[in-house]
Structure formats: C-alpha cells, structure tokens
Amino acid sequence: VILTVTLNAALDVTYHVPALQVGTAHRVPTMDERAGGKGVNVARVLHALGEPVVATGLVGGSTGSEIRALLSGEQVRHSFVDITARSRRTVVVADGAGATGLWEPGPTVAPSEWAAFVRHFTALLKVSQVAVLSGSLPLGLAPDAYGQLILLARQAEVPVILDADGPALLAGVAAGPTLVKPNAHELATAAGVDTVTDVPAAIGAAEVVRAGHSTDLVASLGPNGIVACTSAGRWHAAPAEPLTGNPTGAGDACVAALARGIAYRLPWPVRLADAVGLSAAAVASPVAGSVSLADFARLRRTVTIREL
Numbered sequence: 157v158i159l160t161v162t163l164n165a166a167l168d169v170t171y172h173v174p175a176l177q178v179g180t181a182h183r184v185p186t187m188d189e190r191a192g193g194k195g196v197n198v199a200r201v202l203h204a205l206g207e208p209v210v211a212t213g214l215v216g217g218s219t220g221s222e223i224r225a226l227l228s229g230e231q232v233r234h235s236f237v238d239i240t241a242r243s244r245r246t247v248v249v250a251d252g253a254g255a256t257g258l259w260e261p262g263p264t265v266a267p268s269e270w271a272a273f274v275r276h277f278t279a280l281l282k283v284s285q286v287a288v289l290s291g292s293l294p295l296g297l298a299p300d301a302y303g304q305l306i307l308l309a310r311q312a313e314v315p316v317i318l319d320a321d322g323p324a325l326l327a328g329v330a331a332g333p334t335l336v337k338p339n340a341h342e343l344a345t346a347a348g349v350d351t352v353t354d355v356p357a358a359i360g361a362a363e364v365v366r367a368g369h370s371t372d373l374v375a376s377l378g379p380n381g382i383v384a385c386t387s388a389g390r391w392h393a394a395p396a397e398p399l400t401g402n403p404t405g406a407g408d409a410c411v412a413a414l415a416r417g418i419a420y421r422l423p424w425p426v427r428l429a430d431a432v433g434l435s436a437a438a439v440a441s442p443v444a445g446s447v448s449l450a451d452f453a454r455l456r457r458t459v460t461i462r463e464l
C-alpha cells in the first residue's frame with residue numbers, strides 16, 4: 157500500500173452562504189464536512205485512482221472521531237493514533253465572491269503520544285511500498301519530526317516523499333527523503349531567495365536545496381507546471397494551458413501521482429505527465445482536491461514535457 161501521514165489532521169468545514177457580511181449573523185443553507193489535512197487529501201486522490209492506500213497520523217477528541225468516521229464513509233482505509241487534545245477544524249465561509257478561512261490552532265502533542273506514533277509508523281512501514289509525509293506539524297513536535305520518520309523509512313527501505321514547509325522542510329531534507337515537493341514559495345524560502353518565478357530560477361533554487369543530500373526535488377509552479385531535479389535528470393512538465401478553477405489541493409494531487417510513480421517505478425517523464433495531468437484535474441474539479449478520472453485522462457494527454 158501507499159502510506160500517507162497527516163500529523164495535523166483536520167475536520168474541514170465549509171459553510172456556503174449567499175453573501176458574507178462581516179459583523180452580522182448568517183443562516184447557512186448548506187454546509188460540507190470533510191476529513192482534511194494534506195496527507196488525507198493525498199490518500200483520497202490515490203483512493204479515487206483505485207490505489208491501495210492507508211491514511212495514518214494523529215487525531216484526537218470529538219473532531220478526531222469525526223475525521224475517522226468521514227474517512228470510513230468514503231471507504232478510505234485509515235489507521236490513526238489517538239491523542240488527548242482535540243484535532244483542529246478549518247472553517248471556510250464560501251460565497252459568490254470568494255472564500256474566507258478560519259484556521260484553529262490545532263492540538264498539542266505529548267511526548268508519549270509521539271513515541272506511540274513512531275512505533276505505529278514503524279509497524280505500518282512493513283506493509284508499505286511508499287510513505288508520504290504531508291503538511292504542517294502540530295504543536296509539541298520538534299521541527300525534525302519528519303526527519304525522524306524519514307530515517308525510519310530509510311532503515312525499512314521504503315521510499316519516502318516529503319511535502320512540508322519552512323523548518324520542517326529543511327530538517328526533513330537533511331534526513332535524505334527520496335523526494336521533496338515544495339511549491340514555488342516553499343522552494344524560495346528553503347533556498348533563501350525572494351521569489352521563484354520561472355523555470356531557470358526553480359532549477360537554481362532546487363539545486364541549492366538538494367546540495368549535499370540524496371534527494372530528488374519536484375517543484376510545483378502553479379499554472380507553470382512542475383520542474384523536476386533528480387539524480388536521473390531534469391525535466392519541465394506543464395499543462396497545455398492554465399486552467400481556471402480551485403487550485404487548493406492541486407499540490408496534494410501532484411504528490412499522489414508522484415507517490416504512485418515511485419510505487420510502480422514508472423519512468424520520470426510518465427510520472428511527471430501523470431502529476432501535471434492529475435493536479436490539473438484537481439484544479440478543474442468543483443470540490444477542492446477531488447479529481448474526476450475522465451478529466452485526468454483528458455488533461456494528461458495535453459501535458460508537454462521537456463528535458464532540460
């Protein structure tokens with residue numbers, strides 16, 4: 157199976173209102189509740205592709221129970237470790253004009269809970285072909301928490317993908333993951349440059365981040381597609397044209413395709429075309445981070461790949 161890790165899982169709540177007005181009460185005609193967090197989103201996309209997947213991570217309290225129940229309802233296999241503190245909710249109020257987000261701070265994880273997760277993760281690695289570590293770290297965990305998991309995956313000879321930001325990304329890279337997938341902003345921060353706006357800048361920044369580490373790097377550049385700097389070569393893969401839609405979660409779809417590519421040892425150009433096609437399908441989908449397989453098949457055919 158492909159194992160996804162979400163240490164700061166969330167209950168994503170979306171309220172749909174006709175027009176949001178600050179300072180007034182609103183009746184909410186429709187709302188959605190979904191299990192969320194980046195690793196959960198990766199698991200959902202892989203499940204949609206028919207790939208065997210297990211979502212793990214940390215959940216707690218009443219929201220933790222809801223996260224589990226919602227994943228079971230979607231038939232996404234999961235095996236989370238319980239914590240005492242309550243998992244966070246993310247609340248989005250969506251109206252015709254846009255979306256307003258309210259992010260709860262999330263739980264604080266106790267040292268004994270982290271130790272329990274490390275044991276659980278080690279056991280799950282025995283049945284995993286690839287591990288995916290995605291998203292923010294909850295309070296209470298050291299910045300090198302992902303680094304610790306990466307070392308365990310390497311000991312178990314399980315390829316591991318990291319999609320993280322800031323200090324968690326830098327500490328993770330130092331542990332030598334198989335692949336990291338920053339977006340343009342995360343890449344710029346990690347490389348210590350102001351912005352990464354084009355393909356040459358992405359290659360320059362990627363080589364700074366990879367220097368001295370045995371890590372392939374795939375940078376996602378929004379509508380400009382992806383740049384891969386790997387031990388096997390460098391490529392730029394791009395959609396035929398930028399799509400209008402909802403780019404939230406497109407990065408998670410990209411990671412899902414890369415994880416599948418590693419699991420099946422697909423050639424790099426195939427992996428990258430899958431990643432661009434699948435993330436474009438996520439942008440085209442009305443529901444953030446979900447994909448239609450018909451869109452994927454259609455958009456995948458239009459991807460252009462250039463070796464650099």
Ligand SMILES: Nc1ncnc2c1ncn2[C@@H]1O[C@H](COP(=O)(O)OP(=O)(O)OP(=O)(O)O)[C@@H](O)[C@H]1O
Nearest residue numbers: 339376377378379381398399404405406407408435
């Ligand atoms: N407007 C768009 N049109 C077509 N493809 C897009 C568009 N926006 C994003 N993509 C595809 O999705 C991929 C990931 O997007 P992006 O770089 O924004 O990821 P991200 O910031 O990590 O997203 P998130 O973390 O919210 O899931 C891009 O590499 C690209 O292939």
Ligand SMILES: [Mg+2]
Nearest residue numbers: 319339407408
């Ligand atoms: Mg991202």
